[in-house]
Each structure stands twice: as structure tokens, then as C-alpha cells.
Amino acid sequence: MLSEFDLIQEYFQRLHHAAPPPVALGIGDDCALIAPTPGLQTAISSDMLVEGRHFFAGEDPQRLGHKALAVNLSDLAAMGARPVGFTLALALPSADRAWLHGFSSGLFALADAFNIALIGGDTTKGPLNICITVFGELRPGQALRRNAARAGDDIWISGTLGDARLALAGYRLELKEPLDAASQRAAAVRMHTPVPRVELGVLLAEQGIAHAAIDISDGLIGDLGHILKRSQVGATLDVDALPAGAILATQDTALRRAYTAAGGDDYELCFTAPVASRAAILAAAASVATPVTRVGRIEAQAGLRLVDADGAPLDLQLSSFDHFTS
Amino acid sequence: MLSEFDLIQEYFQRLHHAAPPPVALGIGDDCALIAPTPGLQTAISSDMLVEGRHFFAGEDPQRLGHKALAVNLSDLAAMGARPVGFTLALALPSADRAWLHGFSSGLFALADAFNIALIGGDTTKGPLNICITVFGELRPGQALRRNAARAGDDIWISGTLGDARLALAGYRLELKEPLDAASQRAAAVRMHTPVPRVELGVLLAEQGIAHAAIDISDGLIGDLGHILKRSQVGATLDVDALPAGAILATQDTALRRAYTAAGGDDYELCFTAPVASRAAILAAAASVATPVTRVGRIEAQAGLRLVDADGAPLDLQLSSFDHFTS
Known part of the structure; x- marks a missing residue:
């Protein structure tokens, strides 16, 4: 033995x-x-x-x-x-x-x-x-803290969101229209083998081009909420700009919005950065072959405002995952 | 909620x-x-x-x-x-x-x-x-490593051993003669609230007066065995010199020997040190009000030899605790 x-x-x-x-x-x-x-x-x-x-x-x-x-x-x-x-x-x-x-x-x-x-x-x-x-x-002072977002910052997301949650929904038979086997397998790769965005995070910190960051584990809205609370700011998030995973992108709008905004298990980075950093961020992301997408704006007014592609308010009634209440 | x-x-x-x-x-x-x-x-x-x-x-x-x-x-x-x-x-x-x-x-x-x-x-x-x-x-170089025991070193034990194991035996109804309630409670204090020997360990390292050390969690014989193996040395251990806990000290010789030598859950330090360190070790231990006892000797000859108070060989047939085979 x-x-x-x-x-x-x-x-x-x-x-x-x-x-x-x-x-x-x-x-x-x-x-x-x-x-x-x-x-x-x-x-x-x-x-x-x-x-x-x-x-x-x-x-x-x-x-x-x-x-x-x-x-x-x-x-x-x-x-x-x-x-x-x-x-x-x-x-x-x-x-x-x-x-x-x-x-x-x-x-x-x-x-x-x-x-x-x-x-x-x-x-x-x-x-x-x-x-x-x-x-x-x-290096001291380079950490991407949750409390460092500032009004006027862009909100950025690395990679894509929602395929891990879509795979989970498939396993749980929660989908109105089940995925075909190949799609389920492809989405499940994101659930089972997430790729941590280490190179991107290190570059953002070392180059001093981002303010706040968090990794998206419990769903974007909840995790972004931690940045907003700690930084004492609010935000507007363009839900239709959220980059959906390859399989989720083929699903209907309601599912796409729900799982990109509050899916969970994504392990992508959500970070905020001044407008002046845009070119540097795109260059840093390209240098480590990590796609990044601008999805909203940090604002002085408290609260998180969700909007659609036309800027109209969206009420998604979503909640973030919590280990003791779910 | x-x-x-x-x-x-x-x-x-x-x-x-x-x-x-x-x-x-x-x-x-x-x-x-x-x-x-x-x-x-x-x-x-x-x-x-x-x-x-x-x-x-x-x-x-x-x-x-x-x-x-x-x-x-x-x-x-x-x-x-x-x-x-x-x-x-x-x-x-x-x-x-x-x-x-x-x-x-x-x-x-x-x-x-x-x-x-x-x-x-x-x-x-x-x-x-x-x-x-x-x-x-x-400080670099001051760590009390398991591989640092040398032939000729004394073997030392902090505090006392075996009361935690005695309390466990009481709970498990393994004792031929059960402890009275007050003794069970007193022994159980050692099982439930071990005191880590931090001050002593830090002094031994900072003063450079000990060679090897390990904490006794799975029973002295097994834990000392890790030092012997890593240091490629052997030892003679005077089992009757092992300091028994206050309650165990009132029990018969066989139980005292078994639980001091291989009880487990003691969280005392077992350390080795050159003979020249004896006075410094006693002074360091006294300065932090931690009793220490010399219980044997590191030797070049491989293997662990257990002896009684007269130096006669003892065969206790003891084994150390292992999480996957017990």
C-alpha cells in the first residue's frame, strides 16, 4: 500500500x-x-x-x-x-x-x-x-489593486467570456436547446482547462499602464462590483460589447448577455486603465497574443449601469455566484 | 443568510x-x-x-x-x-x-x-x-534543516511527550485502566491545544547552537527517523529518558515507553546539537521557559537503537502514524 x-x-x-x-x-x-x-x-x-x-x-x-x-x-x-x-x-x-x-x-x-x-x-x-x-x-507600488479604478478609466476584458458557464449549463441540462456534442466539448475546454492570463497581468503591472484589476471567477458583474466598491466609483458596462466565447457567440442574445455578464469560471482579467493607455494596452496584449476588448467606462456616480449596443439601459436581473447562499 | x-x-x-x-x-x-x-x-x-x-x-x-x-x-x-x-x-x-x-x-x-x-x-x-x-x-544559512545532524550530536526534546496520545487512547477506550475524569481532561489539553515551540526554535536557529530539528507530529521515532535518513546517520535513543507528560508519567512503564516514543500529536521539537552547545541550549531554553531534555546521541552507524535506562536494547515494535496506511 x-x-x-x-x-x-x-x-x-x-x-x-x-x-x-x-x-x-x-x-x-x-x-x-x-x-x-x-x-x-x-x-x-x-x-x-x-x-x-x-x-x-x-x-x-x-x-x-x-x-x-x-x-x-x-x-x-x-x-x-x-x-x-x-x-x-x-x-x-x-x-x-x-x-x-x-x-x-x-x-x-x-x-x-x-x-x-x-x-x-x-x-x-x-x-x-x-x-x-x-x-x-x-515591484512595490506596481500591484494592480482593486481599489485603484478612477472615474474616466476604460474597462477592459481579456479573452472571451461565458463558454465555461455555457458548458456547465449543458452538463446540467439547463439549456432550452441542447448543444451538439462538438459544441459541448469545445465549450467544456474553457470550463475544465482555463488559461491564467499571467503574461498580460505582469505586463500591465510592469508597464504601469492599468489602474485596477481582478480576475473573473464568480461572474463579471460581481467581480467588477468588487472594484467599484473598493474604488468608490461606479461604471457603465456595454453588455453587447462583452466578448462572448466561440460557442456562446452562436447562441441567442439573452443567453449571450447573461453568460458573458454573469457566467463565472472565466478566469479572464477585468481591468481598468486611463484612456491615454489604450495604444500601450493593445500593444502589450498583442505582444503576448491575448485579445483584449474595451467594454465600458468607470464613472464617479456610484452603481453599475448596464446598457445595450445602442446605449439603452438593460435590466438583466443577474446575480453573482456565492458559495454560501447558492 | x-x-x-x-x-x-x-x-x-x-x-x-x-x-x-x-x-x-x-x-x-x-x-x-x-x-x-x-x-x-x-x-x-x-x-x-x-x-x-x-x-x-x-x-x-x-x-x-x-x-x-x-x-x-x-x-x-x-x-x-x-x-x-x-x-x-x-x-x-x-x-x-x-x-x-x-x-x-x-x-x-x-x-x-x-x-x-x-x-x-x-x-x-x-x-x-x-x-x-x-x-x-x-537569516540565510540559519534554518534548522533535517539533513544537518552529525555523528556525536546530542538528541534533545522540548517539553514533554505522550499526553496527547494518552488522551486519544482515553477517548477511544483503548486503555486497560481508564483515566479518571480529571486526568483525561488534563491530558486532553495537550491534544486539543498544543503550544508551538516558536521562541525556542527561533533562538536555536539565531544563536546557531543546534544542527537539525523537526517537530514531533507523527510520533518521535518516525519523525527522528526523517532526520536520520536525511542526515545519513543513526542514533541511540534512551527511551526511559524521554520526558513523559504529567498524566502519562503516572501510567505503567510499557504505556509510558510506547506513548513517549511513538505517540504523535506532541508538537514538541526534536533537535540535535553538538556537545559543546549544551550550556547554551539550557540557557536559551530557560530564557523562554521551555524545558529541554537530552535523550540520546547521533551516531555514524545507520539505524535507530532504542535502549532502556540501563543501556540494554529495547524492542518496542512501534510504528509511526501514516495517513494512507492507517
Whole structure:
């Protein structure tokens, strides 16, 4: 039987992969050690994924390994921090080799794409639960804070929105007209394997061309709401300008509006920036091959005003996802 | 109904408690920010506690808040790092106000004792699971590594061992002669509210008077075994010299030997140090009112030899706790 020690050694401790600086000591002691790059701050974020809540029971472990790290990297991206490493705490019903192989493959494929190391953590028996804490670095004063939006700022969105929510609706049989199998599969890629917008976030912070940012995990309207509240400003959002995912774009207007504005699980960046930054933002986004779209304006007047393509008010009656009230 | 946002604001975000440096930004944005003290390394450790595995279902939430943070601080202590902050990821079956009040009280009482801040985390619905990641600081080269024991070193133990295991045996009705109620309660204090040996660990590291260290969570023999393996050394351990907890000390020899040598849940430090450090170690321990006891010797010959008070070999047939094979 696979012991906790063997499990860690076999699946998570990669002895021939030296952890890149600033990691000074990785897995295997009471603590990991980071030697912070002089002059930089450390950015830290934790996310916990629970079976049946954040993913279906029986979810493919390789996709799960990817997603668990991706949603954490997305938080670093939203702050504009460059990832350096992460810890993993894992509760598992049993030490299943096939599951562990798949999970660690998905996890390390994404970690390797960003050249970051798993530096420590914990494994235990229990209902499936994945808790990752990520570490990144950035220059003091460069963080993209939620409280930094200013009246007159443009509101920007990276990539596209809503396909993850559309896939979920498909799985839940919530759609009046079900998707064909190919469309369901294509939309589900966005749900299962989100791509954190790390390069874009880092460029926005390093070039000082954006003010506030947040990653869209619970739906744009709710997440943008955090920026508005913290920044003590309001906004007008052009709902028809929201970039819909490739599959959602083929659906009717009501569904497109609902899922782009309040879908959730998008892991795109919503950021605000002065009008003077427009050209620099388009250049930065192009340099990392990440589409960006202007979708509204920050205003001094409190509240979020939704409008359609003609500027007419829209009342979508949407709400953001909350873990304890839904 | 309590939303996730309200829950965090009400129980975990202490607006009038400014986080002490080096924390630069606490709860409320995509990431927390630490401005590392120049010249110091950051030590990081994560522990996950699962209901029914690390604590009984229905455990008192205040004690649980204490213990969840204490076991993490114990990892910093074993490295010799000074704590600076922590993140908390929490899965809860429901947003129960009484539970949250108790849990956060226990958590913050211990955090305040060490003047450290909760800087971020996550809350979600799910089977009760508590994942804390702690951060500390220390000078490069001062960490008490598991691989640093040398032949000729003394083996030391802080505090006393075995009362936590004795309390568990009492709860599980494993004892031939049950404890009286007062003894069960006294032993249970060690099980429910361990005190991390942070001050001692920091002094040992800062004064450079110890070589290797580990905290005793899975039982002394197993945890000392990690030091021996990593350091490529062996040891002789005087089992009768192991300092038994106050209640365990009143029990018979077999129970005392078993629970001091391989009890678990002690959260004391086991460290090795050269003979020349003896006076300095006793002085350091006295300065932080932490008893320490010499219990054996590191030797070049591989393997762990258990002996009794007369130096005669003991075969205790003990094993350390493992989460996936037990």
C-alpha cells in the first residue's frame, strides 16, 4: 500500500527538477524556503477546490490538476505578479495511483509552462479537497489593486467570456436547446482547462499602464462590483460589447448577455486603465497574443449601469455566484 | 443568510487590526503582499486538517481554531523561522455563526500571541476542512534543516511527550485502566491545544547552537527517523529518558515507553546539537521557559537503537502514524 511518504516522493517530489530561483529549498523539510529577489514584494493567494462544488465527482484528474493551479495563477495575474512557486495540500479518499498520476501530470504541465516549482504542502486522507497557495513577485507600488479604478478609466476584458458557464449549463441540462456534442466539448475546454492570463497581468503591472484589476471567477458583474466598491466609483458596462466565447457567440442574445455578464469560471482579467493607455494596452496584449476588448467606462456616480449596443439601459436581473447562499 | 463575503468580513477581516510588517497588504484583494525584510529568507509551510481524521466530528471550534494554526506554527518553529503571517482556506458544511465565532476566536487568540496576521485565503461550502499556510522569516544559512545532524550530536526534546496520545487512547477506550475524569481532561489539553515551540526554535536557529530539528507530529521515532535518513546517520535513543507528560508519567512503564516514543500529536521539537552547545541550549531554553531534555546521541552507524535506562536494547515494535496506511 502507498504510504503518505511514498506518495509524495513518487508523484510530487521531482528530484531531477531543481526549483528555479528565488526558491531556495523545496519539498522535504519542515518548511520550504524562498530567498526573495531583493527589492521585490511577495504576492500570495490561496484557493480551495472541493469535489461536488468546484468540480464534478469523478472529474478527470489531469484536468483537475491543471485547473487547481490555473485558478490560483489567475489571482497572481490579476495582481500583476510573476509566479515563482506554490504549495499543495491535498485530501484524498484513497491513494489511487491512476488518479495521482493524472493529477500530478496536469499540475506539473501547467507549472512547467510557467517555470514554477511545487515547494511543499501536505497530503491526508479525507473527502477530495485541493488547496493550493501560490507565490509571486512584483515591484512595490506596481500591484494592480482593486481599489485603484478612477472615474474616466476604460474597462477592459481579456479573452472571451461565458463558454465555461455555457458548458456547465449543458452538463446540467439547463439549456432550452441542447448543444451538439462538438459544441459541448469545445465549450467544456474553457470550463475544465482555463488559461491564467499571467503574461498580460505582469505586463500591465510592469508597464504601469492599468489602474485596477481582478480576475473573473464568480461572474463579471460581481467581480467588477468588487472594484467599484473598493474604488468608490461606479461604471457603465456595454453588455453587447462583452466578448462572448466561440460557442456562446452562436447562441441567442439573452443567453449571450447573461453568460458573458454573469457566467463565472472565466478566469479572464477585468481591468481598468486611463484612456491615454489604450495604444500601450493593445500593444502589450498583442505582444503576448491575448485579445483584449474595451467594454465600458468607470464613472464617479456610484452603481453599475448596464446598457445595450445602442446605449439603452438593460435590466438583466443577474446575480453573482456565492458559495454560501447558492 | 450569511454570504461568503459577509462571512469573511464579519469573522476574519479585522479592519482595526493593522497587519504588522512585513505584511504590506492583507485580506481583500486578489493577493496579499509581503515586503520581505531585506536579507531574510521566507519560510513557508502548509497543513490541512480534516474532520474525522485530525479531529473528532463536532470538535469545539475554538480549540480547533487554535490547533489548526498551532500545528502550522510548529513547522516554522522546527525550521527556526520567526512567524509573520498566514492564509486560511476553509471548507464548511454551512455558514454557522456560533461555529465561526468560536473558530475565529481560537485562531486569532493564538495569532495575537505571536503578533501575526491572517493575510488572505478562501472560504467555500464542503466537508469541514481547514488548510493553513504559514509564513516566517529567517537569516540565510540559519534554518534548522533535517539533513544537518552529525555523528556525536546530542538528541534533545522540548517539553514533554505522550499526553496527547494518552488522551486519544482515553477517548477511544483503548486503555486497560481508564483515566479518571480529571486526568483525561488534563491530558486532553495537550491534544486539543498544543503550544508551538516558536521562541525556542527561533533562538536555536539565531544563536546557531543546534544542527537539525523537526517537530514531533507523527510520533518521535518516525519523525527522528526523517532526520536520520536525511542526515545519513543513526542514533541511540534512551527511551526511559524521554520526558513523559504529567498524566502519562503516572501510567505503567510499557504505556509510558510506547506513548513517549511513538505517540504523535506532541508538537514538541526534536533537535540535535553538538556537545559543546549544551550550556547554551539550557540557557536559551530557560530564557523562554521551555524545558529541554537530552535523550540520546547521533551516531555514524545507520539505524535507530532504542535502549532502556540501563543501556540494554529495547524492542518496542512501534510504528509511526501514516495517513494512507492507517
